[in-house]
Amino acid sequence: xxxxxxxxxxxxxxxxxxxxxxxxxxxxxxxxxxxxxxxxxxxxxxxxxxxxxxxxxxxxxxxxxxxxxxxxxxxxxxxxxxxxxxxxxxxxxxxxxxxxxxxxxxxxxxxxxxxxxxxxxxxxxxxxxxxxxxxxxxxxxxxxxxxxxxxxxxxxxxxxxxxxxxxxxxxxxxxxxxxxxxxxxxxxxxxxxxxxxxxxxxxxxxxxxxxxxxxxxxxxxxxxxxxxxxxxxxxxxxxxxxxxxxxxxxxxxxxxxxxxxxxxxxxxxxxxxxxxxxxxxxxxxxxxxxxxxxxxxxxxx
Amino acid sequence: xxxxxxxxxxxxxxxxxxxxxxxxxxxxxxxxxxxxxxxxxxxxxxxxxxxxxxxxxxxxxxxxxxxxxxxxxxxxxxxxxxxxxxxxxxxxxxxxxxxxxxxxxxxxxxxxxxxxxxxxxxxxxxxxxxxxxxxxxxxxxxxxxxxxxxxxxxxxxxxxxxxxxxxxxxxxxxxxxxxxxxxxxxxxxxxxxxxxxxxxxxxxxxxxxxxxxxxxxxxxxxxxxxxxxxxxxxxxxxxxxxxxxxxxxxxxxxxxxxxxxxxxxxxxxxxxxxxxxxxxxxxxxxxxxxxxxxxxxxxxx
Numbered sequence: 001x002x003x004x005x006x007x008x009x010x011x012x013x014x015x016x017x018x019x020x021x022x023x024x025x026x027x028x029x030x031x032x033x034x035x036x037x038x039x040x041x042x043x044x045x046x047x048x049x050x051x052x053x054x055x056x057x058x059x060x061x062x063x064x065x066x067x068x069x070x071x072x073x074x075x076x077x078x079x080x081x082x083x084x085x086x087x088x089x090x091x092x093x094x095x096x097x098x099x100x101x102x103x104x105x106x107x108x109x110x111x112x113x114x115x116x117x118x119x120x121x122x123x124x125x126x127x128x129x130x131x132x133x134x135x136x137x138x139x140x141x142x143x144x145x146x147x148x149x150x151x152x153x154x155x156x157x158x159x160x161x162x163x164x165x166x167x168x169x170x171x172x173x174x175x176x177x178x179x180x181x182x183x184x185x186x187x188x189x190x191x192x193x194x195x196x197x198x199x200x201x202x203x204x205x206x207x208x209x210x211x212x213x214x215x216x217x218x219x220x221x222x223x224x225x226x227x228x229x230x231x232x233x234x235x236x237x238x239x240x241x242x243x244x245x246x247x248x249x250x251x252x253x254x255x256x257x258x259x260x261x262x263x264x265x266x267x268x269x270x271x272x273x274x275x276x277x278x279x280x281x282x283x284x285x286x287x288x289x290x291x292x293x294x295x296x297x298x299x300x301x
Numbered sequence: 302x303x304x305x306x307x308x309x310x311x312x313x314x315x316x317x318x319x320x321x322x323x324x325x326x327x328x329x330x331x332x333x334x335x336x337x338x339x340x341x342x343x344x345x346x347x348x349x350x351x352x353x354x355x356x357x358x359x360x361x362x363x364x365x366x367x368x369x370x371x372x373x374x375x376x377x378x379x380x381x382x383x384x385x386x387x388x389x390x391x392x393x394x395x396x397x398x399x400x401x402x403x404x405x406x407x408x409x410x411x412x413x414x415x416x417x418x419x420x421x422x423x424x425x426x427x428x429x430x431x432x433x434x435x436x437x438x439x440x441x442x443x444x445x446x447x448x449x450x451x452x453x454x455x456x457x458x459x460x461x462x463x464x465x466x467x468x469x470x471x472x473x474x475x476x477x478x479x480x481x482x483x484x485x486x487x488x489x490x491x492x493x494x495x496x497x498x499x500x501x502x503x504x505x506x507x508x509x510x511x512x513x514x515x516x517x518x519x520x521x522x523x524x525x526x527x528x529x530x531x532x533x534x535x536x537x538x539x540x541x542x543x544x545x546x547x548x549x550x551x552x553x554x555x556x557x558x559x560x561x562x563x564x565x566x567x568x569x570x571x572x573x574x575x576x577x578x579x580x581x582x583x584x585x586x587x588x589x590x591x592x593x594x595x596x597x598x599x600x601x602x
Contacts, residue, residue: 012428067390097424098421101418105414109409112401116401119395126391128310
């Protein structure tokens with residue numbers, strides 16, 4: 001899927017190779033393939049959908065890193081760390097186009113529509129976070145909505161893709177979608193936990209990056225619920241952050257019960273994800289999807 | 302088509318209203334409707350395609366204005382003049398998603414694929430211009446490739462949309478596409494001429510804006526061909542521009558035969574556009590498309 005498009009500028013080819021070659025977990029394409037196998041979709045067509053989701057995911061990362069000013073991802077420099085904002089914006093746009101191109105190759109208009117809707121949900125969530133989110137402690141419902149938009153919506157789409165391509169009944173599409181949505185919510189909660197407890201080298205980016213940007217995630221919410229207030233956190237949320245303050249807050253939260261309580265919520269999501277697969281008869285593909293769910297809460301990176 | 306999507310953030314709704322309400326020539330949706338009528342496509346389905354092209358066009362303008370740092374368009378402040386770069390990037394992304402959504406509503410996978418390919422061409426052209434283009438005098442072929450990517454590709458898509466939706470034979474799709482492509486090339490040449498000779502108030506943005514960014518367009522190319530060199534132009538292209546230098550160069554080019562020679566090239570494109578419509582039997586829709594072609598070279602804004 002990395003074959004260059006006709007007349008593709010060498011700078012883009014280089015960027016695409018860099019971005020897609022830099023590793024990452026490939027969770028979304030894996031979900032598309034497993035979902036396609038489980039539901040009986042043509043694997044050749046699923047390949048287009050898998051390329052589409054991974055490309056769409058990469059496009060959103062390119063713009064996110066630019067917006068957040070992130071310089072490292074997956075242990076490598078981000079595109080915006082090397083390129084001008086203008087070139088980074090355009091490369092992200094190009095990747096959106098490539099994503100749309102691959103999804104269109106499935107010749108399944110329902111899937112194309114679901115892709116477009118998902119990108120709308122993702123952008124809308126980002127804009128909401130930007131206008132409403134910084135330094136504010138969300139309710140649990142607001143937090144769940146935010147991580148749905150940011151992460152779970154695309155993972156849900158990946159999981160339902162196979163069912164849509166296989167033209168199964170609506171109940172099967174809904175079950176695959178629920179599996180993906182719950183998996184995606186768990187995935188983001190674990191991401192938010194890792195931002196406090198991970199080893200920077202394994203994580204491939206600095207810890208505490210959400211807090212540094214004034215973004216309040218589940219571990220912070222649960223920490224505040226238990227501790228009432230904390231001087232370092234208070235300064236970060238009300239007056240902006242300095243690096244020693246962020247490190248102090250990260251250490252306090254990492255050592256608190258808020259981490260285990262967050263992981264318990266992730267495990268609850270995973271239980272719901274697995275339950276959604278119960279209607280499917282046992283098969284190696286169903287087993288793989290169940291294993292994948294367990295991996296999401298056990299991972300260290 | 303301005304109905305808000307579910308859960309659309311008020312900031313986006315405001316931006317969409319601002320952008321789509323600010324006028325503009327609506328050339329692209331008009332082409333989709335006329336092409337649909339001429340070729341016998343369902344007008345209700347053409348409406349989705351028309352919304353898609355206009356939304357895609359608007360999305361590219363939002364990112365272009367950000368990249369170029371343009372503060373005025375269509376006589377109003379651009380989005381990036383009011384909003385942060387981050388919010389502007391995300392709003393553009395959201396509009397790409399909306400464009401994809403409307404095109405997907407046509408349930409025509411060929412059209413969706415053509416949309417995705419066109420966005421790839423547009424982004425690729427922008428990136429080429431950014432990496433290779435500033436301060437460089439292009440060959441005529443390079444100039445034509447650039448204005449094809451920038452403008453004619455989407456206008457060609459608009460014109461062929463009706464034929465694709467009507468499932469006509471390939472020759473008809475190709476004829477409509479040629480019409481749109483030639484029309485689009487003429488449209489951009491006229492745009493490039495207006496950047497030298499238009500009244501700023503009618504144009505809705507400052508004149509000389511291409512030159513100010515070191516972008517060499519057809520009038521400059523033809524001016525240099527005739528005059529050899531020019532002190533003000535030389536300074537702009539080799540040492541960067543200051544405002545009085547740009548104004549001096551704009552005046553020199555506006556008063557030169559390069560303007561009329563550029564318009565002659567635009568008229569040649571328009572002749573080719575009209576020839577492409579010859580196979581169609583006379584009808585009010587064919588007549589409207591021929592009139593539209595004449596308008597493109599006669600317009601003052």
